[in-house]
Amino acid sequence: MNDTKLIDIASALGISVTTVSKALKGYTDISKSTRAKVIEMAETMNYMPNSVAVNLRTNETKTIGVIIPATVHHFFSSVLNGILEEAEKRGYLVIILQSNEKYEMEKKQLALLIQKRVDGVLMSLSNETDDFSHINDAIRKNTPVVLFDKIAKRVDCSKVVINDAKAAFDAVSYLINKGYKKIAHFRGSYVPQNSIDRFLGYKRALEAHGIEYDPKLVYVCDNNTDFEDGYENAQKIMNEHPDIDAIFAITDLVAIGIIKYFNEAGIKTPDQVAVFGFSNWFMSTVISPKLTTIDQPGFEMGHTAVSILIDEIADIKEHKPVTHQIIELPTRIIERESTVK
Amino acid sequence: MNDTKLIDIASALGISVTTVSKALKGYTDISKSTRAKVIEMAETMNYMPNSVAVNLRTNETKTIGVIIPATVHHFFSSVLNGILEEAEKRGYLVIILQSNEKYEMEKKQLALLIQKRVDGVLMSLSNETDDFSHINDAIRKNTPVVLFDKIAKRVDCSKVVINDAKAAFDAVSYLINKGYKKIAHFRGSYVPQNSIDRFLGYKRALEAHGIEYDPKLVYVCDNNTDFEDGYENAQKIMNEHPDIDAIFAITDLVAIGIIKYFNEAGIKTPDQVAVFGFSNWFMSTVISPKLTTIDQPGFEMGHTAVSILIDEIADIKEHKPVTHQIIELPTRIIERESTVK
DNA sequence: TTCTAAATCGAAAACGTTTTCGAAATCACC
DNA sequence: GGTGATTTCGAAAACGTTTTCGATTTAGAA
Numbered sequence A, B: 001m002n003d004t005k006l007i008d009i010a011s012a013l014g015i016s017v018t019t020v021s022k023a024l025k026g027y028t029d030i031s032k033s034t035r036a037k038v039i040e041m042a043e044t045m046n047y048m049p050n051s052v053a054v055n056l057r058t059n060e061t062k063t064i065g066v067i068i069p070a071t072v073h074h075f076f077s078s079v080l081n082g083i084l085e086e087a088e089k090r091g092y093l094v095i096i097l098q099s100n101e102k103y104e105m106e107k108k109q110l111a112l113l114i115q116k117r118v119d120g121v122l123m124s125l126s127n128e129t130d131d132f133s134h135i136n137d138a139i140r141k142n143t144p145v146v147l148f149d150k151i152a153k154r155v156d157c158s159k160v161v162i163n164d165a166k167a168a169f170d171a172v173s174y175l176i177n178k179g180y181k182k183i184a185h186f187r188g189s190y191v192p193q194n195s196i197d198r199f200l201g202y203k204r205a206l207e208a209h210g211i212e213y214d215p216k217l218v219y220v221c222d223n224n225t226d227f228e229d230g231y232e233n234a235q236k237i238m239n240e241h242p243d244i245d246a247i248f249a250i251t252d253l254v255a256i257g258i259i260k261y262f263n264e265a266g267i268k269t270p271d272q273v274a275v276f277g278f279s280n281w282f283m284s285t286v287i288s289p290k291l292t293t294i295d296q297p298g299f300e301m302g303h304t305a306v307s308i309l310i311d312e313i314a315d316i317k318e319h320k321p322v323t324h325q326i327i328e329l330p331t332r333i334i335e336r337e338s339t340v341k
Numbered sequence C: 001t002t003c004t005a006a007a008t009c010g011a012a013a014a015c016g017t018t019t020t021c022g023a024a025a026t027c028a029c030c
Numbered sequence D: 001g002g003t004g005a006t007t008t009c010g011a012a013a014a015c016g017t018t019t020t021c022g023a024t025t026t027a028g029a030a
Helices: A006-013 A017-025 A032-044 A051-058 A074-089 A103-115 A133-140 A164-177 A193-208 A228-240 A252-265 A298-317 B006-013 B017-025 B032-044 B051-058 B074-089 B103-115 B133-140 B164-177 B193-208 B228-240 B252-265 B298-317
Strands: A063-068 A093-098 A120-123 A145-148 A158-162 A183-187 A218-220 A246-249 A274-276 A293-295 A326-329 A332-334 B063-068 B093-098 B120-123 B145-148 B158-162 B183-187 B218-220 B246-249 B274-276 B293-295 B326-329 B332-334
Touching (some): A006 A017, A017 A032, A063 A074, A063 A103, A074 A093, A074 A298, A093 A103, A093 B074, A103 A120, A103 A133, A164 A246, A164 A293, A183 A193, A183 A252, A228 A246, A252 A274, B006 B017, B063 B074, B063 B298, B074 B298, B093 B103, B103 B133, B120 B298, B133 B145, B158 B164, B164 B193, B164 B246, B164 B274, B164 B293, B164 B332, B183 B228, B183 B252, B218 B228
Parallel strands (some): A063 A093, A120 A145, A183 A246, B063 B093, B063 B120, B120 B145, B158 B326, B183 B218, B183 B246
């Protein structure tokens, strides 16, 4: 409980607080000899600046806030790891909050972060949010925001995303090129744009290859925490459309539910029905057959989001104009067993 | 960029900063009428206190730090979710740092958190740390620390753990009671106590049931990020000891590697060799056969760790004596397919 | 009306830094 | 020894709050 502060060093040395502060911060108007004495004394007294006081004086906290909509799992784990690594590298601390897909939560948490004077915030939007004034408020107050993954096009800030529609288009095109003809889609709920985009990619790929889109082959899986949805809808679709030969699933989670059911029901994957996932979560290599999927680079997403944010923080500090970037990270197909006969 | 502060409200109302502050904080020496005026003006000017200034004055940040040794995955995801939920509930923010199993990192990060004036810190030790002076320093400086999962008995602070030895003992006893006779153990590396304790539990269970412990049946799996270790050692043990009938694995991850190999090599699980995991990670229900395992309550661990920490913070603030608690969370066997014939 | 008690307010210090600006001391040079 | 330039230091203000303590006003009682 013996926190040493500037004044302790100063009085130990019989000099002023100002001189101590300057010596420690490398000001040039302090003689080498007193600087040396100060540094040594600071060392022996185990001095560490009180960050709160520094923050108040300098008006920056070297801290960024992160708001994620869901629990820390799967995709968001990767993003978080990317965020933590890059933030550490750049000397920033990170505060994490989860909105549980609630707009009110998200709004409250963003306000809290601003009140805490974080230097910037990273966020992935909740499914509920269709009003973005809280974000615009933050930006107007000079707290830069960068959106990742679940973004809103209408907000004027930097964003880092993948192209869900294109990734889905590629996935379905891959299936078509492999010779699959009757391809179903297990989509996500109707609200998040990612879910919509992946569905659109699916639809466009069919049309681009001259296959008629059949809405009856689209099933909704809106449970994001378990694979039961995939399991049950797989059962359902094999009753209603036993002649399908492939399913493009919105996530690896539902893909795994599908494969689980197929394995239990004796339906051969990929021989009778191929399965294509999305995200390349760890468990996609655990299941048998191993899952063909889209690699969604969560770690890189976290990395670049932090990088952009910290650059913007620096620009704002130097009163430079900040130019917002929209970064679209590349995805790629990871071909495994569930689609190759 | 128009942050309103106390003085703005004060001058708008023609009163002093003191009165505004008191009115907002519910001091009783402010008349109802001015209080009402202040509150209304604060509302319309959208006042939010500057947390940094408040922190400096009150000497508390309502923030806790968390240091985890590994990447945010599997078990630590659950813990983190528990931490985030409980912290939010109690009005605390959380800063997360990862030490990557490096003692020097851990030490540096703890110092950083103290410098940032967090009110307390939660940590799970790195494999390298066998010197605990940094933790004792923190505690001596009145920053309470509570250790979880990977702890050090010698540090005088609260801890929340599971009983690894007992859990392992239960697991192996379960196998013995099921009739398995030649039970191997795929242990973790030699350094973390958890790994040692689980090994000891294994050994004691054998001895308690009159089965001779054979060190040749113990294999080391020290890769925590992939299941290759389990896979390769499974291959090895089936060459060297083809007559084993069960394996107790240190984590679900290596258990899954084992099952993967067994599935590919045509070795029937559990008929020829049963497999028992540890932790009850999500993927243990993904694999076929589904994995019998020990439920390690990560979410509850995060919850109670935060709860204890915040209680200690309150005690310290009120200069009450703090009594450290050692909480041992119960584990239980989750019986699935990999051990029932 | 006067005196006391209660109600209401504000000046100022404090939290621990950083930074501006001026003062003092030293130096170089003639 | 005097001048100006340079080096070295420190007083003080500032960041935005909270809180103590004293001052002033008001109400109540006699």
